[in-house]
Amino acid sequence: MEKMHLPSDFLPIFIQLGLALGFIITTMLVTHSIGPKRNSKLKDEAFECGIPAEGDARTPISVKYFLIAILFVLFDVEVIFMYPWAVNFKSLGWAGFVEMLLFMGLLLAGFYYVIRKGVLKWE
Amino acid sequence: MLPIVLLSVFGIVVLFLGFSKSKNILLPATLLFLLVTLIANFVDWNHQYLYFNDMLWGNNASMVFSGIVLLSAFFVVALTRGFEQEGEAAQPAEYYGIMLFSLVGAIMMISYENLIILFVGVEILSVSIYILTGSDKRNLRSNEAALKYFLMGAFATGIMLFGMALMYGATGSFVISDISEIIGTRAWNEQSQLLYAGLLMLLVGLLFKVSAAPFHFWTPDVYDGAPTIFTAYMSTIVKTAGFAALYRLLAGSLASLQDYWFATLATITVLTLLAGNVTAVYQTSFKRMLAYSSISHAGYLLIALTSLTAKSQSSILFYSLAYSLSTVSAFGVLILVSQQQASNNYDAFNGLAKKNPFLAFVLAVSMLSLAGIPLTAGFMGKLFVFTDAAQKGTIWLLVVAILASAIGIYYYFRVLIAAYFKEGDLATIRIAPFYKVVLIIVTTLTIVLGLFPDLVLQLV
Amino acid sequence: MPTTLPIFSVLILLNVVVSVYLERKISAFIQDRLGPMEVGKWGLLQLVADLFKLIQKEDIVPAAADRWLFLLAPFVIFVAIFAGFAVLPLSPDWFGSTANVGVFFLMTVISVDVIGILMAGWGSNNKYALLGSVRAVAQIVSYEVPLGLSILCVVVTCQSLDLQEISFQQSIFSNTPNYLFGLKATGIDLTQTGGILTWNILRNPSLLIVYVIFFIATLAEANRAPFDLPEGESELIGGFNTEYSGMRWALLFLSEYAMMLLVAFLGAILFLGSWSSPFPNVGALRLADWTTGSPGTWAGNLWGVFWLVSKAGAAILVQMWVRWTFPRLRIDQLMYLCWKVLTPFALVLFMISAIWKLL
Numbered sequence: 027m028e029k030m031h032l033p034s035d036f037l038p039i040f041i042q043l044g045l046a047l048g049f050i051i052t053t054m055l056v057t058h059s060i061g062p063k064r065n066s067k068l069k070d071e072a073f074e075c076g077i078p079a080e081g082d083a084r085t086p087i088s089v090k091y092f093l094i095a096i097l098f099v100l101f102d103v104e105v106i107f108m109y110p111w112a113v114n115f116k117s118l119g120w121a122g123f124v125e126m127l128l129f130m131g132l133l134l135a136g137f138y139y140v141i142r143k144g145v146l147k148w149e
Numbered sequence: 150m151l152p153i154v155l156l157s158v159f160g161i162v163v164l165f166l167g168f169s170k171s172k173n174i175l176l177p178a179t180l181l182f183l184l185v186t187l188i189a190n191f192v193d194w195n196h197q198y199l200y201f202n203d204m205l206w207g208n209n210a211s212m213v214f215s216g217i218v219l220l221s222a223f224f225v226v227a228l229t230r231g232f233e234q235e236g237e238a239a240q241p242a243e244y245y246g247i248m249l250f251s252l253v254g255a256i257m258m259i260s261y262e263n264l265i266i267l268f269v270g271v272e273i274l275s276v277s278i279y280i281l282t283g284s285d286k287r288n289l290r291s292n293e294a295a296l297k298y299f300l301m302g303a304f305a306t307g308i309m310l311f312g313m314a315l316m317y318g319a320t321g322s323f324v325i326s327d328i329s330e331i332i333g334t335r336a337w338n339e340q341s342q343l344l345y346a347g348l349l350m351l352l353v354g355l356l357f358k359v360s361a362a363p364f365h366f367w368t369p370d371v372y373d374g375a376p377t378i379f380t381a382y383m384s385t386i387v388k389t390a391g392f393a394a395l396y397r398l399l400a401g402s403l404a405s406l407q408d409y410w411f412a413t414l415a416t417i418t419v420l421t422l423l424a425g426n427v428t429a430v431y432q433t434s435f436k437r438m439l440a441y442s443s444i445s446h447a448g449y450l451l452i453a454l455t456s457l458t459a460k461s462q463s464s465i466l467f468y469s470l471a472y473s474l475s476t477v478s479a480f481g482v483l484i485l486v487s488q489q490q491a492s493n494n495y496d497a498f499n500g501l502a503k504k505n506p507f508l509a510f511v512l513a514v515s516m517l518s519l520a521g522i523p524l525t526a527g528f529m530g531k532l533f534v535f536t537d538a539a540q541k542g543t544i545w546l547l548v549v550a551i552l553a554s555a556i557g558i559y560y561y562f563r564v565l566i567a568a569y570f571k572e573g574d575l576a577t578i579r580i581a582p583f584y585k586v587v588l589i590i591v592t593t594l595t596i597v598l599g600l601f602p603d604l605v606l607q608l609v
Numbered sequence: 610m611p612t613t614l615p616i617f618s619v620l621i622l623l624n625v626v627v628s629v630y631l632e633r634k635i636s637a638f639i640q641d642r643l644g645p646m647e648v649g650k651w652g653l654l655q656l657v658a659d660l661f662k663l664i665q666k667e668d669i670v671p672a673a674a675d676r677w678l679f680l681l682a683p684f685v686i687f688v689a690i691f692a693g694f695a696v697l698p699l700s701p702d703w704f705g706s707t708a709n710v711g712v713f714f715l716m717t718v719i720s721v722d723v724i725g726i727l728m729a730g731w732g733s734n735n736k737y738a739l740l741g742s743v744r745a746v747a748q749i750v751s752y753e754v755p756l757g758l759s760i761l762c763v764v765v766t767c768q769s770l771d772l773q774e775i776s777f778q779q780s781i782f783s784n785t786p787n788y789l790f791g792l793k794a795t796g797i798d799l800t801q802t803g804g805i806l807t808w809n810i811l812r813n814p815s816l817l818i819v820y821v822i823f824f825i826a827t828l829a830e831a832n833r834a835p836f837d838l839p840e841g842e843s844e845l846i847g848g849f850n851t852e853y854s855g856m857r858w859a860l861l862f863l864s865e866y867a868m869m870l871l872v873a874f875l876g877a878i879l880f881l882g883s884w885s886s887p888f889p890n891v892g893a894l895r896l897a898d899w900t901t902g903s904p905g906t907w908a909g910n911l912w913g914v915f916w917l918v919s920k921a922g923a924a925i926l927v928q929m930w931v932r933w934t935f936p937r938l939r940i941d942q943l944m945y946l947c948w949k950v951l952t953p954f955a956l957v958l959f960m961i962s963a964i965w966k967l968l
Contacts, residue, residue, distance in 0.1 A: 038614055038706035039695040039714070045618050046691035050684050050860065053664065057856035062667045070672035072735040073851055083673070083736045091747050094944070098750040101952075105757035108959075109713060112765040115963060123963065130956065135161055137952075142168055146948045148941030 093145050104133050150200040150207070151189045152215060153253050159186070160249035167242020179226050179245040186252075187219045199262060203324060206262035210462055210609045214259045214393040217466070221385040221473040222252055227587045228481050229378050244284060248382065251277030255390035259397070264313045264323040267394055271309065271358060274390060275302050278383045282375040294374025301357070301367045309354020315347030329402040340406070348403060348410060355398070359391035361417055361451060362424035365444045369428075372440030377487065380436065381480035384443045385473040392450050392465050400457060407457055414455045415546060421448035422553040429560045435483060436493035438560055439476070442519060445557060446472050452550055453534045456541035463609045464533035467602060471526035471595070475518040478591040482512045485578050498564050500573025507585070508578065509568045514592045518599070520561040521554050526598035533602075614705060616914075617694040624925075625866045626656045632929050639933040666855030671733065674852065678732030683853065683860040685725030690867045693718045697874050698773040700884045700913025701782060701904035711772040712760055715875060716753075719830065722868070723749050726839070726849055729861070733852040741848020744940065745832060745839030751947040752829035752836075758955035759823040762962040763879045766791070766813045776883030779808050781890070781897050782904065790814055792968060803897035804889025808882035815961045820880040822955050824924075827872035829947070831865065834932035838940055869925055877920035884913035 072079045108126070115122050140146065159182035166178055190212055197208040226248060254273025261267040279302065283295025317323055319341040320331045332340065357364040372380045403410065425445025432438040446468075453464045483493065485508060490497035502509035518527030531554065538547045567573075580588075598605060630645070630653070637644030645652030670679055696711035698704040708714060723746050730742020767775045777783055781803030789797040791812040799806050810817045829836040840848040850861055877883065886900035900916075902908030938946070 035706055035708040039692060039708070042614055042617075042692050042695035042705070043688060045614065046688040047684075049618075049691075050687060053856050053860075054668075057664050057666070057668060060665055061855060064667065067672075069669065072671050072673050072733070073846065074736065075846075079673070079735075083734045083739055084731070085736070085739075087739075087743050091743055094747045094751055097948075098754065101754045102750075102757065105754065105761060108761055109764060109770065112761055112963075113768055113770060115765065116768060116966065120967075123967065126963075127960075130960070132161075134956070135165075139164055141949070146944060148944045 090145075090148060097140065097145065100136070101133075104129075150198070150205055151192055152186045152219070152256055153205075155182075155186045155189055156249050156253045156256070160246045160253070163249060164242055164246040167240070167246070172241055175241050175245055176226070176229065179249065180223065182249065183219060183223045183226060187216060187223065190215050190219060204263045204266050205257070205260050206325070207260045210466065211260040211393070211397075213466055213605070213608050214389065214469070215256045217470050217473060218252060218255045218259065218386050218389050221389065221477060222248065222382070224474075224477045224587055224591055225378065225382045225385065225480075228381070228477070228484065228584060240284075244281065247277045247280055251281070251386070255386050258390040259393040261394070261397065262325050264316070264325070267398075268306070268310060268313060270390075270394070271306060271354070274387065275306060275358070278379075278387060281379040281382065282371055284379065285376045288374075290374040291376065292374075294371045297374075298367055298371045305354045305357035305364070307354075308350050308357075312347045312350030312352070312354060315343045316351065317347075319344035319347060325397065325401040329404070332403065333405050345409065348406075349413070351398070352395075352410070352413070355391060355395050356417060359388055359395070359447045359450070360444050361447045362420040362444065363417075365421065365424060365447075368444055369437055369440040372443065373434065373437050373493075377436065377480055377484050377493075380439070381477055381484075384439070384480075385476050388443065388447065388450070389469040389473060392447075392454065392469060395454055396462055396465055399454060400462065404457060411455060414451065415543065418448055418451040418455050418546065419549050421445070421451060422549055426553040426556040426560075430556060432560070433495060434493045435495055435498065435564055436487075438495075438564075439479060439483075442557070442561070443476070445553060446519075448553065449531060449534050449550065452546060453537045455546070456537040456543065458537050458540045460533065460540070461537050463606050464530070464537050466609060467526075467533055467598075467605055468530035470605060471518060471530040471598060474591050474595050474598070475515040475525075475527055478511050478515040478588055478595070479519070481584070481588050481591070482508050482515070485580065485584075486575070489575060489578055495564055495567045496573075498567040498573070498575075499571040500575050501568035503573075504575055504577045507588075508580070511588050511592050512568055513565055514595055516561040516565050518595050520558045522558075524596065524599045526595045526602070529599055529602040614695065616699060616703070617697065617705070620918075621691065621694065621863075621867045621870060624870045625863055626660075628866055628869070628925055628929075629659075630656050631926075632932075635926070635929050636933045639930075660859075663859045664856060668855045668857060669852075671735070671852050673734040675732040675734060678728045679852070680732075680857075682725050682729035682732055682849075683857045683864070685728060686722055686864045687725075687860045687867075689718050689721035689725060690864050690871060693871050694867075694874075696772055697871075697878065698776050698883065699917060700910040701777070701780070702910055703913065704773045707771075707773070709769075709771045709774075712764060712770045712775075712879075715772075715871075716757060716760065719868075719871075720749075720753065722864075729853070730849040733849065735852050737845045737847070738849050738851045741839045741845045741851070744845075745849060747940075748829055748832070748836060748839060748943060748947075751944060752826045752951075755822055755947060755951035755955045756826035756830060758952065758959055759819045759826060760879065762813075762816060762819045762955070762959050763809055765959065765962045765966055766809060766816065768966075772878050772883075775809075776878055776885070779812070779882045780885035781807070781901065783807065787812060791965060794968070799889075802889045802891075803885060803901075805882065805887045806889050807885070808887075809880050813962055813965050815958050815965060816880060819955070819958050819962070820876065822951050822958070823876055823880065824927075825946075826951065827876065828928060828931065829943070831868040831872055831928075833865075833869065833928055835935040835938050836943065837932075837937060838943065869928055870921065873921040873924035873928070874917070876924050877917055881920045882916075884917040886912065886916055 072083060074080070111122065111126055115126070163175065163179055163182070166175055193207055194212065195209065199206055226245070251274050254270045254277065257266050257270030258274060261270060279295055279299040282298050283292055285291035313323070316328065320328045322328055322331065353364065360368040372384065375383070422445060425441050425448055429438050429441035429445065432441060450465055450468055453461045453468065486497050486501065487493050501512070514525065518525035521527045521531040535547055535550060538550065634644045645655040648654040648658045670676060693715050695705045696708060696714050726742050726745045730738045733739070763775065764770060767778050769775055778785060781801060783800055786798055787800045787807045789795040789799055789806070805811065810820055832839050840850060850858060853861060886897050888897055888900055890897045900912060902912045
């Protein structure tokens with residue numbers, strides 16, 4: 027299936043985005059026009075099991091979550107690097123394969139390091 | 150190319166060595182790795198090479214620059230004895246590893262052929278230095294310094310990247326030699342305006358890294374806040390690599406536009422000289438004074454760059470070496486003294502010569518060299534730089550520089566006065582033998598290069 | 610012509626109605642209950658009643674909330690997942706965007722979901738919502754690694770990022786020859802045989818295991834049990850859904866089911882032969898030809914849609930079955946599973962897939 031790829035190939039994606047927005051706008055308009063609007067102080071409070079809300083909700087979060095976020099950045103970038111390789115690797119042959127092995131080796135070395143450092147210890 | 154590969158591999162190896170039980174193996178291993186890299190660095194001696202699809206370029210000069218960086222790194226790492234015992238928060242393997250990785254960035258900055266590599270190199274070096282700056286995790290000032298450096302550095306790198314993009318827009322290439330060719334075909338007033346905007350932004354980014362005025366405001370706080378050993382590290386390596394990169398950029402691709410950028414760079418040079426030297430006078434902390442001194446030395450190096458004569462490269466090279474050596478020994482003494490006195494101020498050095506004549510001598514040589522007194526490497530360095538300016542015929546620049554060095558003598562001598570002529574309660578400082586050897590080598594080199602500068606100059 | 614867009618738009622809404630009803634009935638069956646029985650025969654109209662109820666509800670914005678973040682978050686989540694459908698093919702002749710980076714686009718657009726969830730959690734300014742969204746982000750972000758790697762295994766086998774191209778390779782219309790187990794050495798050409806034998810899971814048998822990894826990762830991506838920690842109603846009330854009401858909540862709910870559908874489709878396309886029939890041609894029994902039709906005709910399109918929707922529907926049923934069978938994981942178990950089990954396995958399988966292709 028050899029075919030030309032044009033920027034217009036992306037048009038359906040934008041149509042789909044438009045459809046989604048259209049759906050949202052319609053339903054929001056409907057719900058706003060037929061739904062009630064009754065505010066009260068108690069009703070507008072943040073929900074906390076029925077008791078009055080205590081303190082700020084935006085409390086510090088365990089640093090583990092941030093480590094996961096950083097790890098994700100690393101790994102996802104590596105995975106993204108592999109996509110173009112995966113599409114073309116047959117034409118790159120064994121040399122390309124060895125290069126990817128090297129790349130993965132480095133990645134795995136880093137992965138092992140991360141595990142040894144206990145970054146992924148959540149217990 | 151070989152040093153880059155080696156350093157990357159060694160960096161990983163060091164990280165993994167950190168898992169082994171005995172932490173004592175780390176320092177010798179790192180030193181060994183640095184030594185191996187230093188030797189491997191000169192494999193291509195007397196050849197000119199292009200590597201990785203013309204991404205990296207190397208000739209003798211770039212190899213000597215890399216050599217200076219590696220040598221300074223070797224000395225600084227050798228002086229790190231001691232931070233292994235800083236408690237469980239310390240991560241020696243990580244610090245050594247990051248140092249090795251940062252050298253990869255430095256070497257890339259020195260021998261880039263493609264501007265992308267320059268960017269990658271700057272990032273590798275900077276990010277490592279941000280981390281090292283904040284490595285004293287429980288110290289608020291260290292944290293502050295790291296954050297400050299990171300935020301400003303990130304902006305500077307961003308501006309630099311914008312500059313590269315504009316230059317690409319103007320010339321259609323990232324490759325140094327191509328850019329030079331394309332610029333060469335047009336007169337200076339026919340160039341695309343994008344090129345000038347890009348060049349300016351690129352310069353801003355790089356000048357930030359070498360802490361030239363008016364982009365120097367981060368320097369004192371960061372140098373002061375960082376652990377002393379890493380201050381020594383960044384003041385030598387970043388400066389050398391930064392100036393090598395600047396020289397490569399200006400001489401390699403933009404030499405034909407010198408008339409255009411000369412005025413800008415000359416102004417920055419004067420500003421840097423004045424800002425560095427004048428502010429340094431008012432400091433009470435020796436460490437902070439060294440930070441300002443590093444700014445002023447950036448100014449002297451900029452003179453050679455601004456003049457851009459045939460000899461500029463060798464003068465930048467020699468000056469960087471002289472500066473690196475003296476800085477390493479100054480910080481080496483400071484580390485020992487501040488460990489004893491828990492202070493970085495001039496007062497801490499009071500009476501150093503009485504009980505510790507060796508340290509006082511090392512300090513004296515280093516200060517004389519930084520001030521540019523004859524018989525030291527620093528003097529020869531300044532001499533070459535000033536000769537460049539004279540050749541270019543910019544006498545006014547020369548006058549400013551000489552006045553600046555006169556001011557410099559004042560603050561460099563203050564610490565010597567404290568060490569030799571003031572009374573103090575400094576006890577004898579025990580120096581580890583290895584530490585002593587490093588200090589001896591550095592001091593000897595400073596004097597030898599002051600007497601026989603040709604030893605290095607004939608290499609290029 | 611991207612015929613699939615209107616079809617998918619209807620399908621997404623239809624899917625919610627059908628699968629919510631199904632989910633309630635299946636869970637009732639698994640737990641030996643009856644499920645909804647009041648509205649309509651066997652409770653068939655329950656969902657319609659629920660829809661009318663939701664649309665009439667008040668749209669409450671808590672006073673403490675970050676108003677714009679709070680209001681926009683459901684839109685971001687919904688639009689992101691909705692847009693993902695734009696690249697899916699439905700039959701040999703019905704396809705959406707022909708962009709040749711379909712798989713890549715899907716991965717990207719699914720990631721945008723995370724931003725919406727974080728907006729919802731942070732914007733609500735509610736402890737449960739924030740905790741839920743942080744958990745959701747950590748989980749989605751972590752499982753994107755094995756998900757990306759498992760999709761990579763397919764990409765390496767098919768050498769394409771275009772979902773329609775991947776579909777064609779698994780069908781009897783493939784213009785590259787398909788051999789038994791993808792091995793040329795076997796010398797058995799299955800190109801004209803088609804059916805289940807040319808599906809990706811059999812073109813490269815290691816993809817069978819990869820599909821399991823893919824399935825687990827997509828469960829986590831869709832925040833489905835046993836990976837529903839972000840919502841964990843017994844501890845977090847509703848996670849990032851807590852403060853939402855009325856139609857905004859309905860949008861979040863819709864997105865969850867749309868996500869289930871999306872990953873079910875994706876799994877079917879990548880691993881289970883897309884729109885091609887599972888029956889192979891055996892000698893004179895042209896089962897594959899009979900159940901495929903020819904491309905471009907109504908028969909061809911309807912068969913394609915039928916097979917693909919059935920495969921996706923089956924996957925959704927399994928998702929529900931899993932939900933009502935397994936208890937919720939703890940967060941440390943979740944991370945353990947992702948980083949220390951799925952990711953290394955996926956990496957090894959990726960290498961195996963690459964070598965398999967080179968053989």
